[in-house]
Amino acid sequence: MAAKIRIIIVDDVQESRDNVERLLKFEPDIEIVGKASGGREAIDLVTAKQPTVVLMDVNMPDIDGIEATKTIMARRPNTGVIMMSVLNEPDVLRRSMLAGAREYLVKPFSLDELLSSVHMVHEMVKSMPVAAQHPVAQAVQAAQTLEHREAGKAQIVSFVGSKGGVGRSLLACNFAVALHELTKQSVALVDANTAFGDVAVLMNVTDGKTLADAVQFRNQIDTDMLESLLQEHSSGVRLLLAPTSPQDAETITPELLRDCVANVSEMVDYVVVDTRPGFDDLNLSIYDLSDLLMLIVTMDMAAIKDAKQFLEIADLLGYSSSRVRIVLNRSHPQSGIPAAEIGESLRRELLAEIPEEAAPVLRSINEGVPIVTGAADSKVAIEIRRLAATCLRELDPESTVALNGAKPEPRSGLVGRLRVALRN
Numbered sequence: 001m002a003a004k005i006r007i008i009i010v011d012d013v014q015e016s017r018d019n020v021e022r023l024l025k026f027e028p029d030i031e032i033v034g035k036a037s038g039g040r041e042a043i044d045l046v047t048a049k050q051p052t053v054v055l056m057d058v059n060m061p062d063i064d065g066i067e068a069t070k071t072i073m074a075r076r077p078n079t080g081v082i083m084m085s086v087l088n089e090p091d092v093l094r095r096s097m098l099a100g101a102r103e104y105l106v107k108p109f110s111l112d113e114l115l116s117s118v119h120m121v122h123e124m125v126k127s128m129p130v131a132a133q134h135p136v137a138q139a140v141q142a143a144q145t146l147e148h149r150e151a152g153k154a155q156i157v158s159f160v161g162s163k164g165g166v167g168r169s170l171l172a173c174n175f176a177v178a179l180h181e182l183t184k185q186s187v188a189l190v191d192a193n194t195a196f197g198d199v200a201v202l203m204n205v206t207d208g209k210t211l212a213d214a215v216q217f218r219n220q221i222d223t224d225m226l227e228s229l230l231q232e233h234s235s236g237v238r239l240l241l242a243p244t245s246p247q248d249a250e251t252i253t254p255e256l257l258r259d260c261v262a263n264v265s266e267m268v269d270y271v272v273v274d275t276r277p278g279f280d281d282l283n284l285s286i287y288d289l290s291d292l293l294m295l296i297v298t299m300d301m302a303a304i305k306d307a308k309q310f311l312e313i314a315d316l317l318g319y320s321s322s323r324v325r326i327v328l329n330r331s332h333p334q335s336g337i338p339a340a341e342i343g344e345s346l347r348r349e350l351l352a353e354i355p356e357e358a359a360p361v362l363r364s365i366n367e368g369v370p371i372v373t374g375a376a377d378s379k380v381a382i383e384i385r386r387l388a389a390t391c392l393r394e395l396d397p398e399s400t401v402a403l404n405g406a407k408p409e410p411r412s413g414l415v416g417r418l419r420v421a422l423r424n
Contacts, residue, residue, distance in 0.1 A: 006053070007032050007033065007052065007055060008055070009021060010036045010037075010042040012061055020084075020114070024115075030118065034048075043063075043071050050079075052125070053080045053118055053121055054079060056069055056082065057084050065096075066083075066095050069081045069100050079125070080122060082103040085105075088106045093301070097301050098304065102121045102309075103120065103121050154265040154268050155270050156272075156290045157395075159171055159172040159272070159275060160295055161295055161296050161307065162278055162306040162307070167298070169191075170371075172199070173274070173370055174372045175384060176188075176272040177235045179270055179392070186268040186270070187268060187270045188270070188272070189233075189239050189274070191274050192275045192282070194248075195242075195276070196246065197242025199239065205231060205368075211229075211241065211256075221256070226267065230267075254281040254284070261286060287319065292394065293319065293323055299332060326343070326350050327350070327351055327352045327354065327387065328352070351391075352383060355383060360380060363375070372384055372385060
């Protein structure tokens with residue numbers, strides 16, 4: 001039998017606690033392991049009982065639900081907190097999600113709403129402890145990565161995240177072009193979003209070979225074979241494109257993708273990889289090889305929540321905070337969430353803040369011309385070049401590469417050289 005979903009109910013009103021318990025007590029896959037009447041009691045109970053899901057009221061007399069959630073997430077980041085409140089206010093929702101809650105229920109709620117939230121949050125967090133149960137696999141991955149770096153291969157920078165629509169592909173493409181322009185060295189851009197890759201569209205490449213053409217050589221991937229697959233873009237960046245058909249994506253195995261990227265890294269000075277959302281085996285094969293993981297987040301609550309979950313899983317998988325960098329995309333002063341607050345919520349410094357600038361970005365996408373060349377004086381292009389320069393210094397502090405006037409030094413309040421370890 002599958003393990004039951006272990007739940008703690010937290011509410012300062014006994015009748016409310018009992019009502020929630022009555023709703024759930026006859027569900028065969030759910031077990032109520034405790035009830036608490038306040039935030040302080042909830043923190044102690046979570047430590048003792050280690051539940052899967054906590055149903056947390058917002059307003060309580062000693063420690064409110066938001067502060068209790070912050071403490072719980074700091075101690076047990078793989079706990080799924082569902083906030084419950086009679087307040088259907090955006091500010092309370094925002095503060096709850098920033099504290100670490102994964103769902104928000106407005107009282108009174110139905111059994112269907114409650115069960116839907118419990119099961120969704122359970123699915124969201126259940127894989128996280130599994131990732132932490134493989135220390136041997138983590139040690140092997142670390143050794144492979146170290147071997148890769150010591151072999152003198154290219155530095156690999158991957159653009160990652162657990163949510164689509166945040167501009168990851170656009171940034172990866174322009175970052176690769178900016179890197180080539182700044183260093184005058186060879187750069188390869190790999191589209192590892194094998195089913196729905198956008199690099200070909202963003203770089204205006206209409207035909208040519210793709211990763212799908214490597215499948216027939218799956219047992220003999222080498223630099224000679226990849227030489228025939230890489231395309232030279234007008235920017236000077238070499239492209240290894242995703243398959244043109246989603247059906248062909250099924251033929252790309254994690255081993256094949258890893259071998260392709262590893263061999264490409266022997267052919268150039270830098271490799272930039274655009275990935276797809278998530279932590280599947282295909283992405284993990286890239287993450288393990290990467291020197292930097294550029295986590296892209298935007299100024300909306302869904303993206304912030306997903307970024308926080310990405311960091312939690314990355315921590316469980318053993319990826320150090322020095323490898324995972326946060327890039328805020330589409331930054332706008334009227335978003336309602338200050339950039340500093342996003343960094344505080346994620347417990348990380350922001351490596352870069354790319355501004356919202358719709359017109360040149362849209363024109364770049366529609367014309368297939370990288371914004372760092374087609375609109376070189378735009379705010380977006382300037383910040384992407386600054387990001388590339390900063391990463392160059394991160395990858396090689398002793399580098400003497402001329403950066404064409406770019407200033408990679410962090411700006412006060414936005415970018416720091418010191419990275420704070422994940423405490424969520």
